[in-house]
Amino acid sequence: DVKVTQSSRYLVKRTGEKVFLECVQDMDHENMFWYRQDPGLGLRLIYFSYDVKMKEKGDIPEGYSVSREKKERFSLILESASTNQTSMYLCASSPQGPYEQYFGPGTRLTVT
Amino acid sequence: GQNIDQPTEMTATEGAIVQINCTYQTSGFNGLFWYQQHAGEAPTFLSYNVLDGLEEKGRFSSFLSRSKGYSYLLLKELQMKDSASYLCAVHGASGGSYIPTFGRGTSLIVHP
Numbered sequence: 001d002v003k004v005t006q007s008s009r010y011l012v013k014r015t016g017e018k019v020f021l022e023c024v025q026d027m028d029h030e031n032m033f034w035y036r037q038d039p040g041l042g043l044r045l046i047y048f049s050y051d052v053k054m055k056e057k058g059d060i061p062e063g064y065s066v067s068r069e070k071k072e073r074f075s076l077i078l079e080s081a082s083t084n085q086t087s088m089y090l091c092a093s094s095p096q097g098p099y100e101q102y103f104g105p106g107t108r109l110t111v112t
Numbered sequence: 113g114q115n116i117d118q119p120t121e122m123t124a125t126e127g128a129i130v131q132i133n134c135t136y137q138t139s140g141f142n143g144l145f146w147y148q149q150h151a152g153e154a155p156t157f158l159s160y161n162v163l164d165g166l167e168e169k170g171r172f173s174s175f176l177s178r179s180k181g182y183s184y185l186l187l188k189e190l191q192m193k194d195s196a197s198y199l200c201a202v203h204g205a206s207g208g209s210y211i212p213t214f215g216r217g218t219s220l221i222v223h224p
Contacts, residue, residue, distance in 0.1 A: 031210075040120075042216035043155075043199065058211075090154060098142040098162065098203045098210045103154035 003027070004104035006091055012110045019078040021107050023091030030096040032074035034058075034066060036087040037106075043090065049074055050096065081111045114138045116215035118200050123221045124190055132185045132218045134200035142203040142210050146174050146185045149197045149217070158198075159185070187220075195222045 007022035025032065034046040035058075045058030047066040055066050063085060067075045074093075078085055088108050092101040115137045124130040136144070143162040147155035161167055161176035161183060173186040187194055200215040 035214075040216065043214040045211070045213070048211065094210075096210075098160075100145055100157035100160060101155075101212065103156070105154050 006104040013081050021076040023074045025093040029093040031094045033092040034076045035090045086111045114213040118215040118218045121219045134183045136181050136202045140204040145201040147199040
């Protein structure tokens with residue numbers, strides 16, 4: 001059974017804190033993605049990675065960075081959390097090519 | 113760039129048929145995906161179209177017309193459990209990577 005896991009389901013952080021969201025997939029997929037999902041705005045791509053140590057900006061990268069040191073792990077970093085980063089964060093992976101994505105359960109992050 | 117439009121909300125009756133439309137404008141096209149997302153859960157893959165025509169999968173079918181930039185998801189014999197958000201995603205291309213862009217999702221409410 002394919003699996004994408006995320007480190008936390010719920011997270012509460014204070015403004016200015018550094019936040020790490022971890023995502024691990026066990027399918028040996030080349031591509032990994034980070035999205036945020038907000039009511040009325042749908043899924044918006046923050047960053048994606050198509051190989052180890054490779055990353056590309058998505059539609060809304062400002063205020064975020066990523067790290068992919070191993071093929072199975074893709075981390076999203078909020079350098080200095082702000083209240084407008086309160087959101088649901090979804091990680092996904094897929095094989096190289098136009099294949100379906102497999103999503104993790106999501107992390108609901110609240111920044112106070 | 114990519115622009116994807118789908119209705120925000122639809123309602124239907126249990127046992128009926130519903131059609132959810134998706135129109136898109138893209139600079140490159142490598143396939144269109146439909147996902148289902150129940151409240152509080154991750155999106156899960158439903159269907160994939162890359163050539164024109166209808167793909168049938170049990171109660172769900174998906175249609176694509178590339179020349180019109182149009183797709184629809186058809187749900188037959190609706191059940192209460194079909195109440196969910198349905199996401200249309202188009203795969204473009206970026207430097208050899210296949211990058212999906214999601215529509216904002218259509219919230220389907222099935223009532224008895």
